[in-house]
Amino acid sequence: MLHLHGAWRLAALPALWPRLRALPLAPGIAVDGSALAELDSAAALALLWALQQAGADPERVDWRGFDGAPARVLLDTARRQSHRVPQLALPPRPALPALGKEVLSLGHLLRGHLAFFGQTCAAFGALLLRPRLLRVKELFAQIQHCLVEAIPVVALVTLLIGVTIAYLLGLQAEKYGANIFVVDGVGIGMTREFAPIIVAVIVAGRSGAAFTAQLGAMRLTEEIDAIRTLGLSPAQVLVVPRVLALVLALPLLVFVGDVVGILGAMLVADPMLGITPATFLERLRGALSLDHVWVGLGKAPVFALAIALIGCRMGMTVGRDTRAVGLATTSTVVQSIVAVILLDAAFAVLFQHLGI
Amino acid sequence: MNASAPAIEVEDVVTRFGEHRVHDGVSFAVRRGTLTAIIGASGTGKTVLLREIVGLQAPTAGRVRVLGTDMWAAPEAEVQAVKRRFGMMFQDGALFSSLTVAENVAVPLKEHGGLPAELLAPLVQLRLAQAGLEADAGAKMPSQLSGGMRKRAAIARALALEPEVLFLDEPTSGLDPTTARGFDRLVRDLVDQLGIAVLLVTHDLDTVLTVVDRLIVLADGRVLADAPPAEVVALDHPWIRAYFSVRTMLSQG
Numbered sequence: 001m002l003h004l005h006g007a008w009r010l011a012a013l014p015a016l017w018p019r020l021r022a023l024p025l026a027p028g029i030a031v032d033g034s035a036l037a038e039l040d041s042a043a044a045l046a047l048l049w050a051l052q053q054a055g056a057d058p059e060r061v062d063w064r065g066f067d068g069a070p071a072r073v074l075l076d077t078a079r080r081q082s083h084r085v086p087q088l089a090l091p092p093r094p095a096l097p098a099l100g101k102e103v104l105s106l107g108h109l110l111r112g113h114l115a116f117f118g119q120t121c122a123a124f125g126a127l128l129l130r131p132r133l134l135r136v137k138e139l140f141a142q143i144q145h146c147l148v149e150a151i152p153v154v155a156l157v158t159l160l161i162g163v164t165i166a167y168l169l170g171l172q173a174e175k176y177g178a179n180i181f182v183v184d185g186v187g188i189g190m191t192r193e194f195a196p197i198i199v200a201v202i203v204a205g206r207s208g209a210a211f212t213a214q215l216g217a218m219r220l221t222e223e224i225d226a227i228r229t230l231g232l233s234p235a236q237v238l239v240v241p242r243v244l245a246l247v248l249a250l251p252l253l254v255f256v257g258d259v260v261g262i263l264g265a266m267l268v269a270d271p272m273l274g275i276t277p278a279t280f281l282e283r284l285r286g287a288l289s290l291d292h293v294w295v296g297l298g299k300a301p302v303f304a305l306a307i308a309l310i311g312c313r314m315g316m317t318v319g320r321d322t323r324a325v326g327l328a329t330t331s332t333v334v335q336s337i338v339a340v341i342l343l344d345a346a347f348a349v350l351f352q353h354l355g356i
Numbered sequence: 357m358n359a360s361a362p363a364i365e366v367e368d369v370v371t372r373f374g375e376h377r378v379h380d381g382v383s384f385a386v387r388r389g390t391l392t393a394i395i396g397a398s399g400t401g402k403t404v405l406l407r408e409i410v411g412l413q414a415p416t417a418g419r420v421r422v423l424g425t426d427m428w429a430a431p432e433a434e435v436q437a438v439k440r441r442f443g444m445m446f447q448d449g450a451l452f453s454s455l456t457v458a459e460n461v462a463v464p465l466k467e468h469g470g471l472p473a474e475l476l477a478p479l480v481q482l483r484l485a486q487a488g489l490e491a492d493a494g495a496k497m498p499s500q501l502s503g504g505m506r507k508r509a510a511i512a513r514a515l516a517l518e519p520e521v522l523f524l525d526e527p528t529s530g531l532d533p534t535t536a537r538g539f540d541r542l543v544r545d546l547v548d549q550l551g552i553a554v555l556l557v558t559h560d561l562d563t564v565l566t567v568v569d570r571l572i573v574l575a576d577g578r579v580l581a582d583a584p585p586a587e588v589v590a591l592d593h594p595w596i597r598a599y600f601s602v603r604t605m606l607s608q609g
Contacts, residue, residue: 010471010518017472040518041550045482046475069551076549080485085477086458086494321453321499 008043025054034065044077116313123235142245158257162264179273186265187288195257200303204336208311212332215315216325243308250304363553369418380577396574442521443514449506451498458494464516487512504535524556
């Protein structure tokens with residue numbers, strides 16, 4: 001005979017449960033609820049579950065003294081209870097199939113990017129035929145965001161990169177008395193490689209992520225569907241202004257990076273290597289062929305196109321829940337940076353063959 | 357604590373947004389074990405009132421007590437403790453999108469319950485069943501659910517800690533009539549079987565006329581009526597007449 005006393009509530013379960021499990025609950029046991037002050041559904045469940053775990057079928061238990069609210073709660077809980085309990089932790093996926101799935105989804109992703117590139121090209125084609133389709137206001141808003149508001153952070157980072165490169169190069173060059181070659185190194189390195197890559201990475205984190213987050217949130221709130229049902233093309237309204245803005249903005253930002261980076265090098269060259277600004281500029285004019293600058297600036301629009309396309313595509317195709325927007329935004333930044341570095345490697349090989 | 361004390365007491369609540377007065381002295385009380393609905397035209401601050409009662413948004417003036425605790429004057433620890441004794445279902449469910457339905461229901465149990473681990477899964481199953489969901493639904497992600505299922509999952513999470521009071525924000529909005537009526541019965545059952553006090557905000561005439569015990573009508577920043585639905589219907593006020601006339605027109609064909 002099991003006598004129940006007092007208030008059986010969810011809050012009391014942590015204390016009740018071990019004692020309940022320690023009891024010998026034989027099949028056919030009698031349970032007396034006449035002294036129960038209160039019984040809630042969680043405690044009723046615990047009682048039923050303990051009986052079942054001990055092999056005592058609640059159907060065969062001799063229930064005594066249950067009436068009023070506790071009886072109702074007990075009956076109701078027994079009716080709703082089921083042995084098919086949900087899994088709270090998903091089983092870990094086996095490694096090999098998971099790897100295969102990832103590879104396949106990567107291929108799927110790349111195919112999707114290519115299709116999106118095609119759609120965007122078609123949208124630009126339509127724009128050439130009917131220039132009035134261009135959303136001028138949106139384009140300028142995006143240029144404001146991608147270009148003007150990015151200048152301070154781009155300047156700060158490239159200034160520090162210029163200082164660092166000049167300092168490290170200077171340490172080596174000093175050993176051979178070849179101080180002046182620091183100007184060559186900084187000039188060529190900054191304009192051809194460092195500024196484009198660094199600025200593209202900054203822009204991927206700023207604008208690429210912003211594109212995905214904005215478009216993803218718009219998809220979540222069905223704004224993109226609204227644009228479609230109003231007979232407008234999301235590609236024209238949302239994608240084209242963003243892509244165009246970034247393609248225009250990135251070369252200009254790279255130019256800012258070139259100038260500020262070289263300025264940074266000039267700042268350390270004077271006190272550390274004894275190269276006055278006048279000598280620095282004189283040497284720069286001779287050492288830095290404009291080809292290098294053009295190569296750096298020429299790569300920028302291609303980087304921008306990749307970043308903008310990835311950012312927009314990830315936003316337009318994000319799943320309809322808040323978690324997916326966060327995941328897609330992270331993915332955009334990673335993909336953009338990888339794309340920029342791959343493209344840069346391809347450019348290096350290409351220019352090598354072209355002899356530039 | 358006094359068992360006959362009201363579950364919810366709202367006293368002279370005033371809410372101002374800038375110059376705009378939403379509530380101008382709202383007072384009412386909700387008894388335990390009853391199903392009370394707040395109705396009113398759009399913009400009369402029904403949802404705002406609900407957010408003030410559950411402690412999400414501070415009223416400009418006035419007092420709100422839930423289960424005897426003043427939500428805006430009591431010490432933080434006391435407010436936190438009382439929050440474990442009521443549940444809230446948001447309009448869109450507000451399920452955590454990175455967790456499965458079962459994990460969503462388990463969140464309050466894990467955070468506050470201190471429950472034995474082996475009871476967790478059976479308890480989640482019971483809550484899903486109480487909200488009218490199969491155990492299979494527990495493995496789904498919120499994004500895979502239909503609107504009605506999302507609301508049921510949200511109720512299951514709100515019920516997790518065996519609340520004494522349940523707040524529902526537009527529980528039947530966006531549901532088809534059949535599902536909506538099923539939801540009404542579910543809420544009624546929760547009141548009758550678990551003895552919880554339910555306060556809901558709604559626009560749904562069917563809910564108001566079929567399952568609600570008491571109706572609070574908000575208009576012009578005040579409580580226009582606080583009575584059983586049958587008495588409210590009989591009141592002579594332009595908004596109430598207009599609101600219920602839809603039903604009269606329908607029944608007269």
